[in-house]
Amino acid sequence: MTVLGQHLYSTPVVALRELVQNAHDSIVRRRMEDPAVPEQHLIRVEGDLAAGIVRVVDSGAGLTDQEIHRYLATVGVGYTRKLREETQSDELIGMFGLGFLSAFVLASKVTVTTTSWQTPGLGWCYQSSNGEQYTLTPAEPRPVGTVVELVLRDSYRNLGGNGMLAKILRRYCALLHVPVYIGQDDEALNGEAPPWRQAQGAVVEHTVQARRKALAFATRFEERFEPLCTLPISAGPDSDVRGLLWVQDGATYGTSDNRNLSVFVRGMLLDDDARDLLPAWAGFIGGVIESNRLTPTASREDLQRDDAYHAAQSALTEALIDGLAQVARQQPEAWRRVLSRHNEALLGAALCDPRLFDLLAESVRIPTSQGDLSVRSLLDKGRIHINMGSPGGFEDMLFRALHMPVARGDRYAVVPFLREWVSRHGGVLIELGTEHGNRKLFSEDSLPANELDWLNQVLGNGEKLVPARFEPTALPLVVVHDREAELKRRLEADEADKRISVAALQLVRAFTAQLDDSVTRRLYLNLDNPAVTQLLQAYRQGHPQAEEAAGLLQALKVILASGAEQGGQLDLNAALGRVNRIFSLLLSA
């Protein structure tokens, strides 16, 4: 009893939902069985704060004394399941024969007064303080239906307030098909049907007015964000899921997960955090859905991962992709806001589905050294440059000199997105800092061995010297860090080992084994640069000042590198000293 009553549910408040659900099922039963059934049915939940009492009143089928013994008082057995199996009804909610027990968690005494439609002249009163022992006595007949009265335990007395009851039940019962009234209210808390039930036919019409209604509905459900625009979900052949998704109006980062999905089964809220039904990339999506096919677990707070669940998952992904495409087509202003709020998440999303990629390819923005730009404005003669290092590296310096933006490969999803983009739309992606990328940026050339030796001596600080030709020609030389070698070092560092699992580590090792880290820095010397050509000429002619002039270039290298990164390895003060010395040498000559 303790396990079933107390530990099955995450919160004792669920008991209120269970009682309203029983009232609902009893009304459905009466509609099916009682030929003289009244037109109007209702459920009324009344609280008495001072007395610490809650009453749930229904105009349902009521129970006979036999039924009380057999169904209400027997754990794991319910008339509801029997009826459900006989009629295959989609309306009945209960199935496990357990929910009523949860009342004893909230209440020190439960009294059920009931009159069955089968015996309208008789009343029965069930009473129990623990669900194990109970009494059943005849009572004054009441109008057909049932009153369940809870005398609340001290710790739950606040549930006796009508305001509190309304707050709780508004969430659970928002989509229930029978009106639920609180206290003496004459307006039901679930009076307004959700937008998808109001629409004629299967598909929600997309008029401005319908959109406004849907947005107002979404606003009531989304607690943390303002909904930005809504996306309808209609039932299809594989899944009966219907409802509404919306894009949240709050900035996300690539991996933010604010998915928020409430699932109603047969009109009753089952799970208000069913985020796994939404695709993982939809971190900026909220929604409400309903279905009769999804199967609750016994606690009725989660869903079984069955065929219906997987069908619902696919239906939601489809609705999401179609819905976003529709917003892009029909609501340009909302679409602009979607793009600006969730740019980073959408970059990642685009990689998960080719249709999303098509939708977003031209409109998402790529973070670059010059701010966020569309892929088109990053293209330079069919080439897109991407910095595989962190910002502030030589790549940024080089591209600043070229007046060209370079994409930031250190940001979420940028590298795979750009790779996908060029594979679909053509163009060349130059990944700077990788050997492959460098070869595209610097066309390597050669020099005689003696010249290379001398240059190494006067310009080098342990880098590999590579004679090359590159833009801008005004730049005589640049030190380039090998990003793959850096990555290899980082991945193989001991501290990384501690943070990752053995399996992941094996993968990492397999990957890094392929990376050549024998060269960590290359010094590209620009043979198109006038200073470099003159220097080489001076060396060849045995010019007495050739070494001093080289010293100036070496100083420039150090100064540029210190502005870029890891200048710490080079002596900036010595370089500045050399500039001063050569300066005074020139002027005194």
Ligand SMILES: Nc1ncnc2c1ncn2[C@@H]1O[C@H](COP(=O)(O)OP(=O)(O)OP(=O)(O)O)[C@@H](O)[C@H]1O
């Ligand atoms: N208000 C009510 N009016 C009429 N019958 C009721 C009422 N509440 C409970 N019952 C009867 O008692 C049975 C047991 O109820 P209980 O809440 O324990 O389980 P259930 O609703 O059948 O299933 P679940 O555990 O899935 O909610 C019901 O099947 C129904 O026959």
